Amino acid sequence: MKVKITQIQKKNQKFSFALKRSDCQRVEDRYHFDKIDCLAELTKNHEQVQVKGSYKVVISSFCDQCLGEISQTRESQFQLFLLPESAAKNDLDDREITLSELDIDYFAGLEIDLGGYFEDQVILDTPLVQVCSENCxxxxxxxxxxxxxxxxxxxxxxxxxxxxxxxxxxxxxx
Ligand SMILES: [Zn+2]
Ligand SMILES: [Zn+2]
Incomplete structure (x- = not known):
């Protein structure tokens, strides 16, 4: 899902889309899902674009302890701030201290590829070790x-x- 910077015209402009498994190259093979339903709300503030994202995905995987199948629905939200790459160099000096490093990303050119940020978030939200239940x-x-x-x-x-x-x-x- 690519959004041109000029497309963002109002506050909390909504973009909803679905990412197919084939769109996600970085999610490991051991996680199976058909699609990730994504909703992004974008707000432009000068050069900075604020992204409020929420997603829903049904993931199938295997328990790391008993190898049984796990199917879980995950719904999660995140927020990040995108800056043009040209801002990266000047940014180190006058970055707002309130924004943590993790919440900032950079985009090149005049459009933002939203899908990649949702894929990143799904990876971040996935625990390294998965168990079918705490009592497995x-x-x-x-x-x-x-x-x-x-x-x-x-x-x-x-x-x-x-x-x-x-x-x-x-x-x-x-
Ligand atoms: Zn035995
Ligand atoms: Zn288990």
Whole structure:
């Protein structure tokens, strides 16, 4: 979604659009979604463009502990300030202290590609480790059973006993 700077004429001018998965090159492959519904409200103040963004996406991924599928709807909001690249050089000296570094970005030329900022935000909002629930029991590292659905006896059988498999074989013989 590209917006020409001259297109921004009034305060909180709204642009709504959907980003398809194929538009998002930087989101990792392990996150699956069809689209991100985006709403941007732009306000121009001299050279600076304020972006108030909100988005909604349904993301499918896998739990890092039990490998089970996770489907979650995420709705989030963010705000950032865009400045033309030409302002970047002068900016270091007279930047307003109230704006944090993270909230400022720069654009080149006379248009803003809004999609990239939403993609960035989805990446920022995605935790590095994803679990299906806070109480996820994970998988047994001995037998591979998903402990959320099944119990196994591995813990009771003495994990560090080197004769465990031997004993099992003898049991079978008898
Ligand atoms: Zn899990
Ligand atoms: Zn087990």
């Amino acid at each position: 029991a994970g998988i047994c590292n001995q037998c591979g059973v998903n402990l959320n659905f099944k119990q196994c006896d591995c813990r009771n059988q003495g994990l560090n006993n080197p004769f465990r498999s031997l004993r099992k074989n003898t049991d079978n013989l008898i």
